[in-house]
Amino acid sequence: MKARFADAAKSLFEIQGGPRVDFTAPAGEPALAAPDSVSWRVFKNPVALFVGGVTAVILELAEPRVRTGVWEYSSFKTDPLGRLKRTGLAAMVTVYGARSTAEAMIAGVGRQHARVAGTTPDGAAYRADDVALLDWVQATASFGFLNAYHALVQPLSAADRDRFYAEAAPAARLYGALGAPTSEAEWEAQLAAMLPRLERSDIVFEFLALMRGVKVAGPLSRLQHPLIRAAVELVPGEARAVLGLGREWLPRPLELPVIRAAARIADRTPISGAPPWAACERLGLPGAWLYRR
Template structure:
């Protein structure tokens, strides 16, 4: 179990990066802040990432862009690890490296455009879509941590959104929420356009079956997917593809035990540990 949790937090092959260098360089997210705490828990991180994608796939333009222009269907495990690496870089990476990675993502997104099945043109760098993706990510990770790892205060929840502001701006999400109330307003504004689809059902199936954890641990993987559905807010949670697929009786207690236990594990030389060393090694002046 410990080895698998460690693996989930490390960059995929070909994207290795030493978060301990250069000495003293700050990250986009403040050291020791809420984001540093949230992203250090691999169990709630997995759950929150699934919740975020469920919300994103309920928006027609985001859904079409993700499904038609990414490798998710071909290799979901690699896609998730790459996305996780990008998230780790924005939280723990040295600022210059994070800015470089985000600029590259923005360039790639510049080529992602098309038309939804409903005939609506979309572009991945549309600020409205970027705001939604940024908002769902911050909500998903924060809410998963709050529900399963450690209860957060209202101030800490607000801080999670405020700490994401620098990265959001670099991605082009200039209207992303900066507080929990801002998230509520964003969700309320976009809710009338959210909808179910066969892709939502496909995503849930893929996340339960993909070789993210070893085959003997696949029931645990499906449990974490149900935990993600459990915290998905309305109106998405009531969509036909999600309805009744949340946690079963007694499972919330098990998920909380897993998340809190993961927070106590010595996770080895992972990005959070490396980043802490980088800042501790700040040159004296």
């Protein structure tokens, strides 16, 4: 079972024809986050990454300007799993990559954002490099990954949850998200301020249908629909109500215990050569160091 989880986790970062990142180099160069950070603990778990990533995208698509930019300029409609894999790889580089590698990648993302602009169907202008929109995207990503780990893998203390948001700040600033939350209280304030701007859209339901249809490798494929329902449940209740995501979208009886069991197995399954393993080796630690903590 553990070997199958390792293979499935590797597949989440293998992008056919995509970039290859060497997380073992340059030897000794630190990442934007430290090895003993909450971020390194959270991002090593493939179940938390999948569920949290879907939660984050649902919240992103609830904001009309973000939704229009994502749906018109990204490959979500034609290659949803590939798009999530690329987002996952970017998260791996941001958390585990050498600082110079992460800074170069983030600069490239910034150049791409600078070229994305348009108008929503309701006539609102948007730019992908708008700080307010970048703040929301950063906030939803932090919220999704953190709460997927907290709910499905291992409960985190209030102090650790605040640390997780604070640890994202250096990367958030590089991305241009100058007002991204640095604590759970700041996330809650940002959500409250954003709620009046969120709106229901068929695109959210189209995204969920696409995610149900993609082929996920390994044991996660058997849990794919329950994982998506778990992701919907993590969306704050006020936002679910706005989006029209009713009880039919929530986990069925016994699904969450099965997901938690799988997530906890994954949390203790070292994946040789995966970004967390390679990053540990880059810093002179055993590859399996994170999985022994």
